[in-house]
Amino acid sequence: MPKGVVDPDRRDRIARAAIEVVATAGVDGLTHRAAAEAAGVPLGSTTYHFSSREDLLEAAIEKAKLDWDAFLAEWETGIDRDADLPRTLAGLVVEMTGPKREQAVVEYELYVAALRRPGLQALSDAWDEALTLTLARHTDALTADALTLAVDGLLLRSLIRGVPLRMDEAEAIFRRIAGD
Amino acid sequence: MPKGVVDPDRRDRIARAAIEVVATAGVDGLTHRAAAEAAGVPLGSTTYHFSSREDLLEAAIEKAKLDWDAFLAEWETGIDRDADLPRTLAGLVVEMTGPKREQAVVEYELYVAALRRPGLQALSDAWDEALTLTLARHTDALTADALTLAVDGLLLRSLIRGVPLRMDEAEAIFRRIAGD
Amino acid sequence: MPKGVVDPDRRDRIARAAIEVVATAGVDGLTHRAAAEAAGVPLGSTTYHFSSREDLLEAAIEKAKLDWDAFLAEWETGIDRDADLPRTLAGLVVEMTGPKREQAVVEYELYVAALRRPGLQALSDAWDEALTLTLARHTDALTADALTLAVDGLLLRSLIRGVPLRMDEAEAIFRRIAGD
Amino acid sequence: MPKGVVDPDRRDRIARAAIEVVATAGVDGLTHRAAAEAAGVPLGSTTYHFSSREDLLEAAIEKAKLDWDAFLAEWETGIDRDADLPRTLAGLVVEMTGPKREQAVVEYELYVAALRRPGLQALSDAWDEALTLTLARHTDALTADALTLAVDGLLLRSLIRGVPLRMDEAEAIFRRIAGD
DNA sequence: GATGAATGAGAATTCATTCAT
DNA sequence: TATGAATGAATTCTCATTCAT
Numbered sequence: 001m002p003k004g005v006v007d008p009d010r011r012d013r014i015a016r017a018a019i020e021v022v023a024t025a026g027v028d029g030l031t032h033r034a035a036a037e038a039a040g041v042p043l044g045s046t047t048y049h050f051s052s053r054e055d056l057l058e059a060a061i062e063k064a065k066l067d068w069d070a071f072l073a074e075w076e077t078g079i080d081r082d083a084d085l086p087r088t089l090a091g092l093v094v095e096m097t098g099p100k101r102e103q104a105v106v107e108y109e110l111y112v113a114a115l116r117r118p119g120l121q122a123l124s125d126a127w128d129e130a131l132t133l134t135l136a137r138h139t140d141a142l143t144a145d146a147l148t149l150a151v152d153g154l155l156l157r158s159l160i161r162g163v164p165l166r167m168d169e170a171e172a173i174f175r176r177i178a179g180d
Numbered sequence: 181m182p183k184g185v186v187d188p189d190r191r192d193r194i195a196r197a198a199i200e201v202v203a204t205a206g207v208d209g210l211t212h213r214a215a216a217e218a219a220g221v222p223l224g225s226t227t228y229h230f231s232s233r234e235d236l237l238e239a240a241i242e243k244a245k246l247d248w249d250a251f252l253a254e255w256e257t258g259i260d261r262d263a264d265l266p267r268t269l270a271g272l273v274v275e276m277t278g279p280k281r282e283q284a285v286v287e288y289e290l291y292v293a294a295l296r297r298p299g300l301q302a303l304s305d306a307w308d309e310a311l312t313l314t315l316a317r318h319t320d321a322l323t324a325d326a327l328t329l330a331v332d333g334l335l336l337r338s339l340i341r342g343v344p345l346r347m348d349e350a351e352a353i354f355r356r357i358a359g360d
Numbered sequence: 361m362p363k364g365v366v367d368p369d370r371r372d373r374i375a376r377a378a379i380e381v382v383a384t385a386g387v388d389g390l391t392h393r394a395a396a397e398a399a400g401v402p403l404g405s406t407t408y409h410f411s412s413r414e415d416l417l418e419a420a421i422e423k424a425k426l427d428w429d430a431f432l433a434e435w436e437t438g439i440d441r442d443a444d445l446p447r448t449l450a451g452l453v454v455e456m457t458g459p460k461r462e463q464a465v466v467e468y469e470l471y472v473a474a475l476r477r478p479g480l481q482a483l484s485d486a487w488d489e490a491l492t493l494t495l496a497r498h499t500d501a502l503t504a505d506a507l508t509l510a511v512d513g514l515l516l517r518s519l520i521r522g523v524p525l526r527m528d529e530a531e532a533i534f535r536r537i538a539g540d
Numbered sequence: 541m542p543k544g545v546v547d548p549d550r551r552d553r554i555a556r557a558a559i560e561v562v563a564t565a566g567v568d569g570l571t572h573r574a575a576a577e578a579a580g581v582p583l584g585s586t587t588y589h590f591s592s593r594e595d596l597l598e599a600a601i602e603k604a605k606l607d608w609d610a611f612l613a614e615w616e617t618g619i620d621r622d623a624d625l626p627r628t629l630a631g632l633v634v635e636m637t638g639p640k641r642e643q644a645v646v647e648y649e650l651y652v653a654a655l656r657r658p659g660l661q662a663l664s665d666a667w668d669e670a671l672t673l674t675l676a677r678h679t680d681a682l683t684a685d686a687l688t689l690a691v692d693g694l695l696l697r698s699l700i701r702g703v704p705l706r707m708d709e710a711e712a713i714f715r716r717i718a719g720d
Numbered sequence: 721g722a723t724g725a726a727t728g729a730g731a732a733t734t735c736a737t738t739c740a741t
Numbered sequence: 742t743a744t745g746a747a748t749g750a751a752t753t754c755t756c757a758t759t760c761a762t
Contacts, residue, residue: 006725006761026296028208031752044727047754105295112292114340115285116206124340146356152336153329160294160304176326177357211735224744233736386656388568391756404723413757465655472652474700475645476566484700506716509693516692520654520664536686537717546740546746571731584748587733 011049011059014039018060019067023106027113030057054119061110061123068107068127072134085138086174089147090167093154098164105159128152139178146177191229191239194219198240199247203286207293210237234299241290241303248287248307252314265318266354269327270347273334278344285339308332319358326357371409371419374399378420379427383466387473390417414479421470421483428467428487432494445498446534449507450527453514458524465519488512499538506537551589551599554579558600559607563646567653570597594659601650601663608647608667612674625678626714629687630707633694638704645699668692679718686717 017039021030024038032046035056039046050056079088096104107127114124131151135144150173158165197219201210204218212226215236219226230236259268276284287307294304311331315324330353338345377399381390392406395416399406410416439448456464467487474484491511495504510533518525557579561570564578572586575596579586590596619628636644647667654664671691675684690713698705 010725032754033752042727044729044756045725048726051754053753108292109295111340112288112336115289118342121340121342128337128340142352142356146330146353149330149333149337149353150326150357152333153331156292156332156336157305157308157329160292160301160308162298162301172322173326173329176322176359177330179356179359212737213735222744224746227737227745228743231737392758393756402723404725407724407758408722411758468652469655472648472696472700475649478702481700481702485697488697488700502712502716506690506713509690509697509713510686510717511693512696513689513692516652516696517668517689520651520661520668522658522661532682533686533689536682536719537690539716539719550746572733573730582748584735584750585746588747591733593732 010039010041010045014041014046014049014056015059015063018056019063019106022060022064022109023102027057027109030060032056054117057110057113057117058120058123061113061120061127064107064110065123065127065130067103069130071103072130076134076137079138083138085135085147086171086178089135089151089174090165090170093151093158093170094165094167096155097158101159101164104155108156108159143178147174150174150177190219190221190225194221194226194229194236195239195243198236199244199286202240202244202289203282207237207289210240212236234297237290237293237297238300238303241293241300244287244290245303245307245310247283249310252310256314256317259318263318265315265327266351266358269315269331269354270345270350273331273338273350274345274347276335277338281339281344284335288336288339323358327354330354330357370399370401370405374401374406374409374416375419375423378416379423379466382420382469383462387417387469390420392416414477417470417473417477418480418483421473421480424467424470425483425487425490427463429490432490436494436497439498441498443498445495445507446531446538449495449511449534450525450530453511453518453530454525454527456515457518461519461524464515468516468519503538507534510534510537550579550581550585554581554586554589554596555599555603558596559604559646562600562604562649563642567597567649570600572596594657597650597653597657598660598663601653601660601667604647604650605663605667605670607643609670612670616674616677619678621678623678625675625687626711626718629675629691629714630705630710633691633698633710634705634707636695637698641699641704644695648696648699683718687714690714690717 014035018030018035020038021034025034031053032050033043035050036043036046046056050059075088075092111124111127114120128148132144132148135147138144139147154165154170154173194215198210198215200218201214205214211233212230213223215230216223216226226236230239255268255272259265291304291307294300308328312324312328315327318324319327334345334350334353374395378390378395380398381394385394391413392410393403395410396403396406406416410419435448435452439445471484471487474480488508492504492508495507498504499507514525514530514533554575558570558575560578561574565574571593572590573583575590576583576586586596590599615628615632651664651667654660668688672684672688675687678684679687694705694710694713
């Protein structure tokens, strides 16, 4: 693509490519070069749209957050009003540590990236809150909060162990917390 | 220190320095050079004892794990057999997100580092298990497990938010889980 | 400012901003981007009016030369026909190495820039000549020339040393040259 | 040259190459890359020995200062005790603006580089002083100082004009200053 | 005329790693 | 055993310049 030709989606495509890079190489591996290659654009194009590595990371997190929101929304759609929350929630974590492990690892890496990057705190925070808000539509606030924490803990642990969660394990934990 | 002088603690001191480096610059910032400077040894000394960056990271994690074990042991020492577990556990997380935030961030970074490094999974796993085992001496297995997950989730969330946990918040969560 | 709106002073304002940039970041730091920011205009506006970095530099030098001429004219206005030239000239260099140091450094940088840029030689030359011509209205040609050289040398030396000239030092030199 | 093979002169050779680079491309053009190429060493070698551009520049100035000292010493050797100072000094500046123009430009660029680099002030200062000290061995202190300033001014002006000084011009100026 | 997206080139740096000493 | 010089590879970032709009 010669100079002067405008490509209005380019910024978006680079951001999307950034997520792929994080999936492949981790947050540390998210470089302008890697994003450029993944997006199929010249290096200069990535530095033009995202002048710092931090900008690139932030864009990746925003995009990943949208994915997460969509995932949660879809999950919630499949729940009856009087569904068994512990069981359905267990299904969610089992799916994330199994078939969707790749995506979950990316999301956790991005979430945890805020530990050292104050600029990302707000984003990571909103991320965490999304699950609590979803759960709060199906149980009381305290339980929703406690369940979110357990989901966080379970996911992180399972992702680190590298083995998918077992449905019954997860369900037992959630049931314990929900106090049923 | 001239050549030929024996310094048997040097390996240990470098590993200890590696933790300081992680505290200052994050896992990404852990380089042979940075460790050398922090430990006050020549560059060659760090590459001699830890031939790869990965080795250095592993040593740092091992050291940090020992710190965590000691911290847990000390915490447990201060607990009565019939202490109020939710309350004392809340004290632990409040301390870690407040005065000990720095140390906690380092530990979480090292813990999470295993997400992309299969070689570190066993270590990170043992790390997580240490708390569960400790708690299991004071409550039933399922509760111990659920509490550990909540601790993980709470710590991570608070560290990311950058504000210390409030004692009553944490206690409420733990009490909900413990079912008291 | 939307497209199509005419802004006849824009070229001038960019040139003026270029001097500010040189003051802040040196000749090396004079870039289209920096000038754009300093002038508060879009990048394209600077490249439109000054198609190359060299053009920009030349414009800055021209503007700075006008400042220098004005400074000299004002200085001359304050001189009596039978003023003590060595003393008044000492006042000029003391002022330039003291309160006006910043401006003087910029002017010297721009003046010296011609060392490697044949296209700027004429401008820099005229710059130097301005002082000689001024002095020649108050003394003979040879003395005017010698004084100019001493002013150049003194200014450069003092600006590099970073300390203002002392009035008596400068006066002694000039008096020696003027042969009073 | 493979790793592990030590080349003790390398640092010196890079510094010497740095001067060549300044001669060719100016202070702005003094980059690690350019020095590496001029010295015939890999890029990493230049960054190893001179970790910043500033370090490289400083080394170049130190080397150039030695050249200048040698040049002055040689010049002084050719002077009789009762030589005609204005005439011999005129010879020096004529030589520097003529056959040795290249070298003189480099030296001025390096000298002036200190205007924006406080770390180089001491070096540039010592440079200037070398001539004064030399001249002071052949005339009184005030005259030596005034002559140095005139030399500085004359050289800078002639180098910028790009034409060699005329012997009689220079001699007239110096004679005026020396008061003969 | 005015703009800013686009891009290739190159900058300073940092580093893991190797290996002669 | 211990060291640090050496080096290639990468990284972030900055820019002049071009050119469709």
